[in-house]
Amino acid sequence: xxxxxxxxxxxxxxxxxxxxxxxxxxxxxxxxxxxxxxxxxxxxxxxxxxxxxxxxxxxxxxxxxxxxxxxxxxxxxxxxxxxxxxxxxxxxxxxxxxxxxxxxxxxxxxxxxxxxxxxxxxxxxxxxxxxxxxxxxxxxxxxxxxxxxxxxxxxxxxxxxxxxxxxxxxxxxxxxxxxxxxxxxxxxxxxxxxxxxxxxxxxxxxxxxxxxxxxxxxxxxxxxxxxxxxxxxxxxxxxxxxxxxxxxxxxxxx
Ligand code: 13P
Numbered sequence: 001x002x003x004x005x006x007x008x009x010x011x012x013x014x015x016x017x018x019x020x021x022x023x024x025x026x027x028x029x030x031x032x033x034x035x036x037x038x039x040x041x042x043x044x045x046x047x048x049x050x051x052x053x054x055x056x057x058x059x060x061x062x063x064x065x066x067x068x069x070x071x072x073x074x075x076x077x078x079x080x081x082x083x084x085x086x087x088x089x090x091x092x093x094x095x096x097x098x099x100x101x102x103x104x105x106x107x108x109x110x111x112x113x114x115x116x117x118x119x120x121x122x123x124x125x126x127x128x129x130x131x132x133x134x135x136x137x138x139x140x141x142x143x144x145x146x147x148x149x150x151x152x153x154x155x156x157x158x159x160x161x162x163x164x165x166x167x168x169x170x171x172x173x174x175x176x177x178x179x180x181x182x183x184x185x186x187x188x189x190x191x192x193x194x195x196x197x198x199x200x201x202x203x204x205x206x207x208x209x210x211x212x213x214x215x216x217x218x219x220x221x222x223x224x225x226x227x228x229x230x231x232x233x234x235x236x237x238x239x240x241x242x243x244x245x246x247x248x249x250x251x252x253x254x
Contacts, residue, residue: 002207003229003232005207005208006207006208006209006210006232007039007040007210007232007233008038008039008040008210008226008232008233008253009039009040009041009042009166009210009212009232009233010037010039010040010041010042010233010234010236010246010249010250010253011040011041011042011043011044011065011093011095011127011166011168011212011233011234011235011236011240012042012043012044012236012237012240012241012246013044013067013095013098013214013235013236013237013240014043014044014045014046014049014067014240014241015067015100015237016046017046017241018045018046018049018241019046019048019049020048020049020051020052023045023046023049023052023053023056024052024053024056026241026243027043027052027053027056027057027062028056029243030043030062030243030246030247031056031057031060031062033243033244033246033247033250034060034061034062034246034247034250035060035061037061037250037253038253038254039233039250039253039254040063040233041061041062041063041250042062042063042064042065042092042093042127043057043062043063043064043065043240044064044065044066044067044093044094044095044127045064045065045066045067046067047066047067047081050064050066050086050089050091051089054089054090054091063092063093064090064091064092064093065091065092065093065094065095065125065127066081066086066091066093066094066095067094067095067098068081068094068095068096068098068101068115069081069082069083069085069086069094069096069115069118069119069122069124070082070083070115070118071111071114071115071117071118072118073118082118082122083115083118083119083121083122083124084122086122086124087122087123087124091124092124092125093124093125093126093127093166094119094124094125094126094127095126095127095129095168095235096112096115096116096119096126096127096128096129096153097109097112097115097116097128097129097130097149097153098129098170099129099131099133099170099172099175100175103172109148109149109152109153110152112128112149112152112153113152113153113154113155113156116128116153116154116157116165117156117157120157120161120164120165125164125165125166126164126165126166127166127167127168127212127235128150128153128154128165128166128167128168129167129168129170129214129235130146130149130150130153130167130168130169130170130193131146131149131169131170131171131172131189131214131215132145132146132171132172132173133172133173134172134173137171137173142171142189143189143192146169146189146192146193146196147192147193147196150167150193150196150197151196151200154200159201159202159205162197162201162205162208162209163208165209166209166210166211166212166233167193167197167209167210167211167212168211168212168213168214168235169186169189169190169193169211169212169213169214170213170214170215170235171185171186171189171215173215174214174215174216175214175215175216175237176216176237176238177215177216178216179215179216180215180216180217180221180225181213181215183221183224183225183227183228183231184228186213186225186228186230186231187228187229187230187231190211190213190228190230190231190232191229191230193211193230194206194207194209194211194230197209210232210233211230211231211232211233212231212232212233212234212235213225213231213233213234213235214234214235214236214237216237216238217234217235217236217239217249218238218239218245218248218249219239219245219248219249219251219252222234222248222249222252222253223252226252226253233253234249234253236249
């Protein structure tokens with residue numbers, strides 16, 4: 001396995017936290033701390049913060065992402081935001097299929113696929129989330145669940161398009177619970193995802209795709225997780241809301 005072939009990427013998922021003023025302040029705090037990062041750095045902010053985040057990160061190494069997009073180009077979808085709208089604003093990344101979207105807003109593997117294809121068509125770079133819930137892990141079906149989620153999410157996606165996709169393995173039981181998957185558990189499932197990618201697209205694509213771990217990652221456990229061969233970065237929730245903690249994780253990616 002050639003970990004050095006892959007770009008390490010640390011992305012913050014701010015979820016429904018920080019209005020525009022707080023977003024600007026957090027990014028200003030983060031800028032000097034992230035300036036010497038040896039990995040990709042992304043902040044995925046609420047829709048209303050995108051403009052402020054794009055302005056505040058101009059000329060820096062910090063990229064900006066949204067947390068979802070709709071699958072249609074436009075139309076009667078009250079309160080939704082299309083991929084094209086995000087692209088027009090200058091947004092580069094978009095999180096898709098986060099477990100909170102699946103859990104609370106009825107997202108399915110199929111709608112994640114629809115959104116993913118819309119994002120790719122608009123020229124956005126998707127961060128696609130997959131992961132099992134606790135009952136599924138206890139049943140011993142983590143691999144099946146994650147394989148299925150990955151395969152359906154990627155339906156109709158070309159080898160060329162895979163170059164702009166990041167996959168995030170987020171075990172649902174580890175999100176916001178303080179319970180982190182052990183580094184070995186994270187590595188095992190990220191490796192299983194890489195195996196699916198090899199089956200679908202061949203070894204070269206599988207080796208080149210960035211696969212992040214997410215779920216209670218923090219400065220104190222990041223190094224151990226990020227050292228694993230299949231863990232190429234992190235998708236960070238709570239710890240992304242404090243500049244020093246997020247920077248600590250970025251440093252651990254060195
Ligand atoms: P926490 O880091 O707060 O567990 O959240 C992880 C997550 O859901 C990132 O998308």
